[in-house]
Amino acid sequence: MSDYQGHAGGYQTAKRQPWRTYLEQPSALALLGDLNGLSVLDLGCGEGHYTRLLKQLGASQVLGVDLSSDMIELARQQERSHPLGIDYRVCDAGALTLQTKADLVFAGYLFNHARDRDELRAQFSTVSGLLRPGGRLVALNNNPDDPPSNFEAGRPYGYSKSINGPLVEGAAIHYRFALEDGGVFELTDYYISREVMQTLMEDCGLQQVRWPQPVLAAEGIEAMGADYWSAIMTTPPFCLIEATRG
Numbered sequence: 001m002s003d004y005q006g007h008a009g010g011y012q013t014a015k016r017q018p019w020r021t022y023l024e025q026p027s028a029l030a031l032l033g034d035l036n037g038l039s040v041l042d043l044g045c046g047e048g049h050y051t052r053l054l055k056q057l058g059a060s061q062v063l064g065v066d067l068s069s070d071m072i073e074l075a076r077q078q079e080r081s082h083p084l085g086i087d088y089r090v091c092d093a094g095a096l097t098l099q100t101k102a103d104l105v106f107a108g109y110l111f112n113h114a115r116d117r118d119e120l121r122a123q124f125s126t127v128s129g130l131l132r133p134g135g136r137l138v139a140l141n142n143n144p145d146d147p148p149s150n151f152e153a154g155r156p157y158g159y160s161k162s163i164n165g166p167l168v169e170g171a172a173i174h175y176r177f178a179l180e181d182g183g184v185f186e187l188t189d190y191y192i193s194r195e196v197m198q199t200l201m202e203d204c205g206l207q208q209v210r211w212p213q214p215v216l217a218a219e220g221i222e223a224m225g226a227d228y229w230s231a232i233m234t235t236p237p238f239c240l241i242e243a244t245r246g
């Protein structure tokens, strides 16, 4: 995954933009809820931002899995300096097998890296196979309902998107994140509609699929003012997904 190999530090810095702190993270944490005593798998864990939060939310066991050895190395460095008892593994999410079933799978911006529905189906099939019956999937994903006419609207928030051609299945969407130090971090995702995602989840045994609305933390209004948030709240850059293993 060339976007992350060699650029893991850039992604880590991009996680500090205000919309991540006051919108993405509170939305994810509210949906995750109390994880006390749960066994949790973080697929596409990157450098472990959410993996550490999952452990801090009370999970008894957390395994972080990512395709990028650079991202996993950053995660392991943080585990060495501030041990939380998290295990990390380099593996393709679509090919992961484990001996035990998890109570919860979290996937932060993993599914939007699937280039086509076969790759996405393999990831949902992994999730379904690794969850115990009744276990939950909670995911963050780039918002598939964000139209190209809105792709510049993220600039005041530190990101922009671009596409060459129409928004059709498998189309590459290029993201640019402006970093605090003046640098830029770029990555590429692939478009798959919300409807196709939902059908694939259901085909793989993930039921009661929900797409909850993001929630803005009150601290975000205090820090940035209410007007700052109006455009991003109209069309957020991400969506939330929740599903249950049948």
Ligand SMILES: C[S@@+](CC[C@H](N)C(=O)[O-])C[C@H]1O[C@@H](n2cnc3c(N)ncnc32)[C@H](O)[C@@H]1O
Residues within 6 Å of the ligand: 001, 004, 015, 043, 044, 045, 046, 047, 048, 049, 050, 065, 066, 067, 068, 071, 091, 092, 093, 094, 107, 108, 109, 110, 113, 140
């Ligand atoms: C946008 S980052 C998200 C990291 C973290 N989950 C977060 O929300 O901050 C996406 C991560 O997914 C990983 N990834 C992409 N395709 C993958 C795959 N097939 N299997 C496992 N990890 C993958 C990338 O290496 C990258 O670390």
